[in-house]
Amino acid sequence: MPQDADPLARPTDDDAVDRIVGQWQRERPDLDPGPMHVVGRITRLHWALDEHLCRVFARYDLGRGEFDVLATLRRSGPPFELTAGELRGAAMVTSGAVTKRVDRLERAGLVGRRAAEDDARGRLIRLTGRGRELVDEALEAHVKNEARLLAGLTADERSTLTDLLRKLGRTLPSE
Amino acid sequence: MPQDADPLARPTDDDAVDRIVGQWQRERPDLDPGPMHVVGRITRLHWALDEHLCRVFARYDLGRGEFDVLATLRRSGPPFELTAGELRGAAMVTSGAVTKRVDRLERAGLVGRRAAEDDARGRLIRLTGRGRELVDEALEAHVKNEARLLAGLTADERSTLTDLLRKLGRTLPSE
DNA sequence: ACAAGATAGTTTCCATGGAAGATAAAGTTA
DNA sequence: TAACTTTATCTTCCATGGAAACTATCTTGT
Numbered sequence: 219m220p221q222d223a224d225p226l227a228r229p230t231d232d233d234a235v236d237r238i239v240g241q242w243q244r245e246r247p248d249l250d251p252g253p254m255h256v257v258g259r260i261t262r263l264h265w266a267l268d269e270h271l272c273r274v275f276a277r278y279d280l281g282r283g284e285f286d287v288l289a290t291l292r293r294s295g296p297p298f299e300l301t302a303g304e305l306r307g308a309a310m311v312t313s314g315a316v317t318k319r320v321d322r323l324e325r326a327g328l329v330g331r332r333a334a335e336d337d338a339r340g341r342l343i344r345l346t347g348r349g350r351e352l353v354d355e356a357l358e359a360h361v362k363n364e365a366r367l368l369a370g371l372t373a374d375e376r377s378t379l380t381d382l383l384r385k386l387g388r389t390l391p392s393e
Numbered sequence: 394m395p396q397d398a399d400p401l402a403r404p405t406d407d408d409a410v411d412r413i414v415g416q417w418q419r420e421r422p423d424l425d426p427g428p429m430h431v432v433g434r435i436t437r438l439h440w441a442l443d444e445h446l447c448r449v450f451a452r453y454d455l456g457r458g459e460f461d462v463l464a465t466l467r468r469s470g471p472p473f474e475l476t477a478g479e480l481r482g483a484a485m486v487t488s489g490a491v492t493k494r495v496d497r498l499e500r501a502g503l504v505g506r507r508a509a510e511d512d513a514r515g516r517l518i519r520l521t522g523r524g525r526e527l528v529d530e531a532l533e534a535h536v537k538n539e540a541r542l543l544a545g546l547t548a549d550e551r552s553t554l555t556d557l558l559r560k561l562g563r564t565l566p567s568e
Numbered sequence: 569a570c571a572a573g574a575t576a577g578t579t580t581c582c583a584t585g586g587a588a589g590a591t592a593a594a595g596t597t598a
Numbered sequence: 599t600a601a602c603t604t605t606a607t608c609t610t611c612c613a614t615g616g617a618a619a620c621t622a623t624c625t626t627g628t
Contacts, residue, residue: 233559241468246532253539256551257442259558264439265485266565267432283584293416302607310440315585317608339593339606357421364428370564375557376431382546382554383434384408389545390441458614477577490615492578514576514623574625583616590609596602 235259256386267367274363278356279326283309283319285360288328288353291345299344301334328352410434431561442542449538453531454501458486458494460535463503463528466520474519476509503527 232240235258239251268282275285290308291298300308306316320343323329328349334340345353368376407415410433414426443457450460465483466473475483481491495518498504503524509515520528543551 231563233562235559235562238468241470245468245470246529249532249536250540252548252551253536253543255555256543256546256558257446257539259555259562260435260438260442262485263435263558263562263565266562267435270566271432281584293413293420295416295420303605306607310437312586313607314587314609318585334606337594337606339591341607354421357424361424361428364432365425367565368428368431368561371431371557371561373427375560376427378553379557379561380430380434382550382557383431383438384410385550386543386546386554387408387410387434387438387441388406390438390542391445456614478575481576487616488577489579489617493615496578509576512576512624514621516577570628572626572628575623577621577623579618579620581617581619584614586613587611588609589611591607592605593607594603594605596604598599598601 235262270363270367271360274359275356277359278352280352280356281322283311283315284323284328285353285356287316287319287323287343288345288349289357291329291343292350292353292357297344298350299342301340301342303340305343323349410437445538445542446535449534450531452534453527455527455531456497458484458490459498459503460528460531462491462494462498462518463520463524464532464535466504466518467525467528467532472519473525474517476515476517478515480518498524 235255238258239254242249242254243251272282275282278285280288286309287305290305291300294300294304302313302316302320305320306313309316309319311319320329320331324331328346329343330346332342332344334342371379410430413433414429417424417429418426447457450457453460455463461484462480465480466475469475469479477488477491477495480495481488484491484494486494495504495506499506503521504518505521507517507519509517546554
């Protein structure tokens with residue numbers, strides 16, 4: 219069984235998802251509650267994690283989207299320059315969203331745009347010196363923050379969790 | 394072990410997060426990549442799951458937020474009625490967002506509003522007959538969909554994953 | 569009972585991002 | 599090469615939700 223079937227055993231360990239699933243079992247006992255535990259928790263963990271993450275980004279006057287662009291450019295390595303299309307693919311957002319994110323970052327002086335020489339339609343977005351400095355600094359705070367958020371799990375648990383999440387992602391229907 | 398630890402053995406099993414972490418290890422070998430594997434995958438799984446989930450909601454002309462309100466009312470049991478504040482707490486959104494979600498649902502005839510008799514400030518939101526029918530139908534499709542999305546994991550894996558996610562949620566810094 | 573503060577919802581304004589059309593530049597084909 | 603078609607990016611319009619101000623009502627302290 220997925221977890222304690224007996225609610226009296228450790229009732230205080232119930233989390234929000236357990237309570238929601240309990241309600242469903244009362245109201246719709248015909249539905250299999252197993253999948254809700256996973257999907258519901260991924261959703262809620264995402265909300266919670268995202269909030270913590272954004273708080274760090276905000277310290278550098280960045281939104282999630284802007285940090286994402288800076289980080290993508292940074293980890294692409296020198297010369298820290300990608301096309302808008304490459305950024306779009308990495309961020310899994312529409313081209314319009316990339317345009318706006320880059321607009322804001324350009325206004326802040328953290329990235330620059332230039333035309334691609336081989337294809338005049340293409341635009342290359344590159345970290346400026348300030349952008350590079352800022353993202354390197356924000357990144358350290360970000361990773362430290364992530365480590366803090368996961369500190370409640372042992373290394374083994376993190377590893378098992380990683381493997382299960384990887385497998386889930388890989389086995390998801392492709393469309 | 395859930396899958397190959399040796400990247401040379403089956404390098405094509407790398408997923409997007411593995412590739413991103415690989416870039417970071419090349420560019421910033423000083424940073425501990427462990428936490429990224431978990432946080433990055435939760436984020437991306439959330440995106441992917443959300444997309445699949447919303448596709449089902451859309452079949453009933455519902456957005457995620459609207460479905461969330463209907464489902465919260467439905468699982469609260471008869472008389473399928475909650476205050477706006479209770480909905481706000483369940484959905485983890487602001488009161489303004491609740492107002493707008495309920496506005497849309499009311500316009501669609503799926504919920505009704507009435508004043509609370511004990512507190513004239515309070516508004517009780519209740520499923521209409523049509524709302525009840527719709528959510529019961531949408532719910533079945535939703536749960537079936539969730540089951541399909543998780544079909545790639547064995548029952549044991551789902552159970553382990555559930556436990557690890559529950560623990561992570563419980564050990565997250567509270568603010 | 570009355571003033572001050574707390575609380576429940578709503579409204580207004582803003583930020584973000586999606587969808588789809590608009591542009592401009594390639595690529596393709598006759 | 600002229601005419602399509604496709605591609606890369608940008609623009610416009612819209613939907614959603616957050617923040618904070620606003621309104622009405624309730625609670626508390628005196």
